[in-house]
Amino acid sequence: MHRAVLPRYLHPFAWWGYALALVAASSLTTNPLLLGGIILAVSVVTLSSRGDSPWGSHFHLYLWLGLFMVVMRIAFRIVFGGGGGPTVLFTIPEIPLPSWVQGVRLFGPVSLESLLTGLYDGMQLAAIVICIGAANSLANPKKLLASLPGAFYELGTVIVVAVSALPQLGESLLRVLRARKLRRGPRTRTRRDRLRFVETIIIPVLSDALERSLALAASMDVRGFGRSERPPPRNRRWSVVTGIASIVLLAVWSFRFVAKTPEISPFGVPLLSTVLMLGGLGCAVVAIRLAGGTVRRTQYRPIRWRAAESGVLASGVLVAVLVALVAAGDSSAVLAPTVVPLEWPTLTPLLAVALVLAVVPAALAPTPERRKVAA
Amino acid sequence: MIRFENVSFRYRHDTPLRLRDVSFTVEEGELCLVVGATGSGKSTLLGCINNLVPRFTGGTRSGRVIIDGVDTSHLLPRELARTVGYVGQDPMAGFVTDVVEDEVAYSMEQLGYPADEMRRRVEETLDLLGIADLRGRALRKLSGGQQQRVAIASVLATSPRVLVLDEPTSALDPVAAEEVLAIISRLVRDLGTTVVVAEHRMERVIEFADSVLVVGDDVHYGPPQTALLRSPVRPPLVELGVTLGWSPLPLTIRAARRHGSEQRRAWMELPPALGRPETAGPAALTGRAVVVTYGDVVAVAGVDLALHAGEVTALMGRNGSGKSSLLWAMHGAGRIDAGTVTLTDGSGIALVPQTPTDLLYLTTVEAECAAGDRASGRPVGTTLALLNRLVPGIDPASHPRDLSEGQKLAVVLAVELAGNPPVVLLDEPTRGLDYAAKNVLTEIVTTMAAEGRAVLIATHDVEMVAQTCSRVVVMAEGEVVSDGPTRDVLAGSALLAPQVAKVSNPIPVLTVQEYLDAC
Known part of the structure; x- marks a missing residue:
């Protein structure tokens, strides 16, 4: 095989x-x-x-x-x-x-x-x-x-953490709901009581979540998260410049595209539109490369x-x-x-x-x- | 390997110093045990090793920390990731990913290891900690002991020179704790990693420790035998040895039995008079054929249990044996599928859950107490007065979450006890409590029993059971496997015997005080 x-x-x-x-x-x-x-x-x-x-x-x-x-x-x-x-x-x-x-x-x-x-x-x-x-x-x-x-990279980390934290939030909600049964109160259903209901559940669950996120942040830090070389200022400046250039070029291109502005098209290729679009995309790629260049990080078992x-x-x-x-x-x-x-x-x-x-x-x-x- | 030079730390310039002029040196390959009461600054000291304190907690630190010959005082925790591995109390709280294998690889991904080396190290680490068969499992579905082993694996994968563990077993049951501590001692012996561990189940690691750091008003460093003499908290074995003046101080049951052989022979000739529990009062709460099931899992399989007024009963058994389910079913708030629970005196029953803070949601202790008064219909101030009787000295204006674990437990107990219930159920109250807080709890429980309440405590803590409870019920797989007076159940068991009973075996002496009285 x-x-x-x-x-x-x-x-x-x-x-x-x-x-x-x-x-x-x-x-x-x-x-x-x-x-x-x-x-x-x-x-x-x-x-x-x-x-x-x-x-x-x-x-x-x-x-x-x-x-x-x-x-x-x-x-x-x-x-x-x-x-x-x-x-x-x-x-x-x-x-x-x-x-x-x-x-x-x-x-x-x-x-x-x-x-x-x-x-x-x-x-x-x-x-x-x-x-x-x-x-x-x-x-x-x-x-x-x-x-x-x-x-x-940061965006990816946020999603990964959120996905693994969500079930934990559910668990602490269940636990608090169960514990709430232990504190008996007079059984009247006024508006104030309903507010108290929210208070008795939301506060313990949220303070739990807050404590957990602090623990998680500490744990990520000691395991080397965000250990990036400080980007050289020149690099940073260039990534901002190219980023803005790419947005401007793509904006002009899309405006021309939507407005169907007439233009010279040798060999059936609209010249200016193509240049604008390719230039915009190119600038975007360069900006992303420059911004991400400081993250030293590898992937476990990458798919080739x-x-x-x-x-x-x-x-x-x-x-x-x-x-x-x-x-x-x-x-x-x-x-x-x-x-x-x-x-x-x-x-x-x-x-x-x-x-x-x-x-x-x-x-x-x-x-x-x-x-x-x-x- | 780790050298502290005049390290001091405080959170704000106007608060007292948490650490004062701490200096010590831990040699390479040492297992150093950090002991001290809760709130004495153990965690702060451990955090200083990889600069989580003050980088993460805020505050000011002075002095120098030198690791492996390099002054690391000004580095960020993440820059120390290769040198210092850090494992916290609750493994679940520190997990970033959701699968075992990814978690082990996470640190190396962050540090930029090449893919092939990463693969090799992950395999090695999985084998080293014996978790290779768990590699594809979801972290959430592992047992506590397995989770903590994964947490250790995830920092060991980068082979740090120093491993720092902050109470790694405080959230685990005794079997899981044993598992983790065995791994730690193996790491020291096989890999020569320098390990600094704070642990309140001292008795289990003390025999492996090369040195002890006692954290209190001052920090003392020294070999276990001498350092423990100054320690405010000591396991019963050491307590016994210190009181009887045994030298060298025994750290293992074996050594202590040698010291106590004379005494045992004397006892064999003339058995000491050991107290028997008084006959218990009438049944206050009776459960008959209680069944609790979750889907097709049977948590409690038809248990008969009667709690008597004035009696403190311990409910023991490994995690998942149905202790909590039985407690909640007996209380009436939990699920019960079959059987009956009858309360002799209808005036109520209180249950303190495993995480007492789930019940606290107001901003001050005073407000919590007032809510307790309202809920139980008592005159204003009853609960607060009760709290002051239980644990004096809690500031009524403080926020419940700022209190120590023992104080939080006391607040919840006060709120629950305000209605004067004749039956009190406690679900693992000793979790995360140090010796001092446990002593407070013991006093509270003894008082409750003296007032004629029936008390049931689900716990793993053998030493506390030996001190407080007059009856022990052991559960396994949802059934009661033994039920009898504490002395009969504990002293006769190989697994549950407290340290003193192991020393005095076959004479069933349970606590240090009993041993001294019988001498």
């Missing part, structure tokens, strides 16, 4: 990269066949590769959330009438609204076209949510936090980036690229099937290939480790 197929966790960045690429692909289309295919592919990959890890057991919640979004979108179309269409399916008596609520209609005729619009929109949102959910279920969250660049990781990431990116190619090409209409006139959604061969690529990680990723971590 080759080492590459032994059970292990895949690098969390690979899963997130794959999922975000599929999010990008979903955002380019309202074609229900393509969206349904993406949802199916992501679900197959998640169910086959999530293992029995505690964070993987909630994927079905994301599926329900997706379904809920579709249902809500369609329900909105029915309740608020939506855009009309020639094919009226049924009519609900309209509720007359006062004249000052203009542009809103309650009930009335329901057309097939408006229902389909709701379905397509809803499916797009559902696909995006489910892709994110898949990344959450597949990637080991602790390894994800540990893999973040040094600048996000191997072939499987590249494969998973590549299949996700390829899906996005194929969909983008279709969007830029002649048959871009297939990505947004029209509702008026009603048209049966179809797939081109290129999109079918994309869907097959989206399932590939199910076969590519090694099975995750058996659960060694008690929930």
Whole structure:
């Protein structure tokens, strides 16, 4: 048996990269066949590769959330009438609204076209949510936090501590609730008593939590937490400067993007926009590098980036690229099937290939480790 | 290895010194035991070793601390992480992650060890402390002894030269404490780590100790035999040896038995007159076939127990044997699945929980007492007067959380006793109490019994049981395994016998006072 197929966790960045690429692909289309295919592919990959890890057991919640979004979108179309269409399916008596609520209609005729619009929109949102959910279920969250660049290190620590402190808070709450039964009081339910109820529980629990957090802080300190070399002032200054530069560049870029400012586009590439965006991102990377450079810290049992990781990431990116190619090409209409006139959604061969690529990680990723971590 | 030169410390310039001109030197590879009453500055002294005091607590420190030849007085605790490992009282409070393996690796991650060395050290440390089979377990689900071993492992992984332990067993039951102390003595012998440990279960470590630091108004350092002579707190064995003038002072049961062999022979000829408990009063609280279950776990399996007026009963047994569940079921506030509990005199029953501070939420002792008066419908001032009788000298304006453990316990007891209940249940009241506070508790309990109350104390503390209780009930796996007068139950048991009984065996003498009286 080759080492590459032994059970292990895949690098969390690979899963997130794959999922975000599929999010990008979903955002380019309202074609229900393509969206349904993406949802199916992501679900197959998640169910086959999530293992029995505690964070993987909630994927079905994301599926329900997706379904809920579709249902809500369609329900909105029915309740608020939506855009009309020639094919009226049924009519609900309209509720007359006062004249000052203009542009809103309650009930009335329901057309097939408006229902389909709701379905397509809803499916797009559902696909995006489910892709994110898949990344959450597949990637080991602790390894994800540990893999973040040094600048996000404090944030990661806060989350780790919060996750382990929450059950303790619950325990002390139970203990105090139980102890409270011991101090009998006259059983009258006045407002003052209810306030006292809060007081008798909140104060012991919070003072407990405060004492514990002080103990934790001391413990982290003596074990070397935050032992960073003092950053040279020049380094600090540069990280602030590049950080601000990146925010400014990205702000100008997004403004131009939203306002659709016309510009020179040699070879079909919008020149100024591209420069602004790349410059902004580059500055952000430099700023994060500089800010995190002082944290000397290593990771226990890091997950190495191997072939499987590249494969998973590549299949996700390829899906996005194929969909983008279709969007830029002649048959871009297939990505947004029209509702008026009603048209049966179809797939081109290129999109079918994309869907097959989206399932590939199910076969590519090694099975995750058996659960060694008690929930 | 560790040298203190004229170290003094105070929290504020207008408060008295907590440490005054402390100077001593602990040699490399020594196991140094720090003893002293609660509040004498033991923790402060330990904190000075890795600069948690004053970096973390505030205050001013003068003098120099030198570790391994380097003056560390001005370093931050985190900069000393490689040199000094520090383990606190409650292991759970110091855990940063949630899984054993990650916790052991945490310190090394912070110190930037390369991944392969980290892996090797984690494996070695897990084996060294015998916790390799726990590596993937959630920290919260471990027993107290296992948690403390993980805490020690997590600081040992970086192989610090000095290991500082601040009362590492105070939150553990005797079996778990034994486990941890055995590990500590092994570390000293096998690795030559310099260990400084504050421990109130002195009797268990004293035989391994190379030196003793007695912390009081002054700090004395010396070999155990001489330093203990000055110590305000002493285990019963040492107390006995000091009073009878045994020399050299015995630190182990074996040595003490040699000193006491003459006396034992005399007793064999002419058995001493040992007091028998007086016949107890009528039953004040009777439980019949009490059953408590949590899911499919049976905590109490049909226990019959009657508490008599004027009798102090000890409830013993390892952690998880159902002591607390039985206590709460007998009180009526806890869960009870089957059986009946009858209170002969209907005027009430009081229970002091394991963490008495859970019951305190007002800002002053006075307000707590007033609340106690209101709850029990007594005239204003009853509770405060009671408190003054129990433990004189508590400032009514002080905040309950600022009191010492013993004082907190007294406040809760006063509030609970205000209603004059004929039955009092105490759930592990000796946890975290030093000898002095235990003596206060013993007095309180004796007074309560003299007033005709029935008292039940769940505890692990054999010495306190020998002094206070007239009857012992031992539980295991939810059942009562023995029930009888203290002398019969304790002296006949290999595990529960107090130190004096071990010395005088087979004559069932339980306490130092009894031994002296019988001489």
